[in-house]
Amino acid sequence: MKERIIFLVDCESFYASVEKAAHPEYKEKPVVVAADATRRSGIILAACPIAKSYGITTAERLGESLSKCPDLIVLKPRMQMYIDVSLRITQIYESFSDLVEIFSIDEQFIDMTHSIGMFGNPEEMAKQIQIQVLLATGVKVRVGISNCKILAKSACDMFSKKNESGIYTMSKDTIADDLWKQPIEKMFGCGSRMKQHFFRLGIHTIGELAQLPLHKVKSLLRTRFGKNADIHATLLWQTANGIDDSKVTPSTHRVAPKSISHMMTLPRDYLEHEVDTIILELTEEVCRDARRKGYMGSTLTVGCMCSPFDAPTGFSRQMTLPDPTNNTNTIYEAARKLFYLFWNGMPVRRAGVTISGLVEDSEYQLTMFEDQERQRALERATDYIKDRFGSAAIARASSFGAAGQAQHRAMKIGGHYK
Numbered sequence: 001m002k003e004r005i006i007f008l009v010d011c012e013s014f015y016a017s018v019e020k021a022a023h024p025e026y027k028e029k030p031v032v033v034a035a036d037a038t039r040r041s042g043i044i045l046a047a048c049p050i051a052k053s054y055g056i057t058t059a060e061r062l063g064e065s066l067s068k069c070p071d072l073i074v075l076k077p078r079m080q081m082y083i084d085v086s087l088r089i090t091q092i093y094e095s096f097s098d099l100v101e102i103f104s105i106d107e108q109f110i111d112m113t114h115s116i117g118m119f120g121n122p123e124e125m126a127k128q129i130q131i132q133v134l135l136a137t138g139v140k141v142r143v144g145i146s147n148c149k150i151l152a153k154s155a156c157d158m159f160s161k162k163n164e165s166g167i168y169t170m171s172k173d174t175i176a177d178d179l180w181k182q183p184i185e186k187m188f189g190c191g192s193r194m195k196q197h198f199f200r201l202g203i204h205t206i207g208e209l210a211q212l213p214l215h216k217v218k219s220l221l222r223t224r225f226g227k228n229a230d231i232h233a234t235l236l237w238q239t240a241n242g243i244d245d246s247k248v249t250p251s252t253h254r255v256a257p258k259s260i261s262h263m264m265t266l267p268r269d270y271l272e273h274e275v276d277t278i279i280l281e282l283t284e285e286v287c288r289d290a291r292r293k294g295y296m297g298s299t300l301t302v303g304c305m306c307s308p309f310d311a312p313t314g315f316s317r318q319m320t321l322p323d324p325t326n327n328t329n330t331i332y333e334a335a336r337k338l339f340y341l342f343w344n345g346m347p348v349r350r351a352g353v354t355i356s357g358l359v360e361d362s363e364y365q366l367t368m369f370e371d372q373e374r375q376r377a378l379e380r381a382t383d384y385i386k387d388r389f390g391s392a393a394i395a396r397a398s399s400f401g402a403a404g405q406a407q408h409r410a411m412k413i414g415g416h417y418k
């Protein structure tokens with residue numbers, strides 16, 4: 001098979017760059033965009049490179065930033081404008097390849113495999129992309145290049161963001177020098193808990209993990225996280241070795257579906273508390289689907305059918321959510337409340353969760369911005385792992401109980417076993 005050419009393109013200080021392009025008078029000034037920009041407790045969402053040179057970092061409190069740089073120009077976020085610019089940038093990428101996947105508002109994967117030759121070699125193509133985006137929007141982009149998504153992302157985060165050109169190619173032949181010498185916590189998917197665990201095992205660099213045989217990594221993780229750690233071990237080991245076959249999947253943002261729904265017929269009667277697990281699993285599937293498709297729901301519908309089947313009872317009830325969301329915990333709490341409000345206590349044989357009134361998820365409200373961002377980052381990482389390994393890879397603890405259907409369902413496609 002032909003070697004793929006994958007780009008991960010990241011916008012530098014995205015919100016701040018968009019604001020600076022809109023405010024030429026601030027060109028040489030330190031600029032930040034902050035949620036709750038009128039208060040010292042507001043959170044920095046983006047800082048331009050000049051602001052960063054004062055030591056200001058994303059996610060710190062505005063008060064802290066102002067003490068580092070009293071002349072700081074503080075702007076409040078204008079999300080719709082950032083979304084519009086992000087879509088404009090996506091359109092530029094789509095003129096280079098029809099395979100563009102939106103990873104976040106300021107990061108996209110592009111599969112350039114079939115564009116090579118048309119626009120030059122990969123680095124020349126990256127340069128053209130940089131120039132076009134800069135001319136059209138004033139935003140500087142950095143490009144990580146490799147033969148798979150995980151290495152393209154690593155190339156960008158570890159090198160393109162730091163070098164002069166903003167372009168870096170990491171190939172299988174160079175990972176020993178590029179990737180393996182990096183500290184383990186720089187690896188995609190290695191959180192602080194995993195870092196500490198690796199440290200205790202004497203693993204400090206990505207290379208030290210990569211060079212262990214996979215069965216050894218599995219057994220090391222098992223001793224701490226149990227047998228279910230095998231898939232996680234595989235993911236970490238593959239990441240360290242730059243192995244990632246996942247495809248660049250164009251986002252299907254264009255035609256809005258009316259609703260996203262999951263139903264489940266249960267193998268037996270389910271009673272109180274067990275029902276919670278089912279609602280959580282259904283909610284998780286609905287939300288994951290919504291996140292993958294790029295939507296949030298404004299209306300929630302919960303329904304169930306109770307036994308006996310010959311004289312069934314049941315209900316289907318709707319509520320409007322306070323804000324459009326695709327967050328599993330938020331919808332789960334609402335779905336539970338709605339369910340218990342209308343459930344007559346009869347054993348449940350069939351249940352369903354639906355969200356409708358869909359809006360594109362980049363239009364989300366800024367309320368609770370800080371929490372949402374953290375939650376969204378976490379959910380993106382989980383979805384990514386599930387996309388690569390199937391949904392059985394990460395199941396919530398409650399799904400391992402007797403009531404859990406997620407493990408069982410993940411083995412089936414359309415009701416049939418794989």
Ligand SMILES: [Mg+2]
Pocket residue numbers: 010011012013014106
């Ligand atoms: Mg960025």
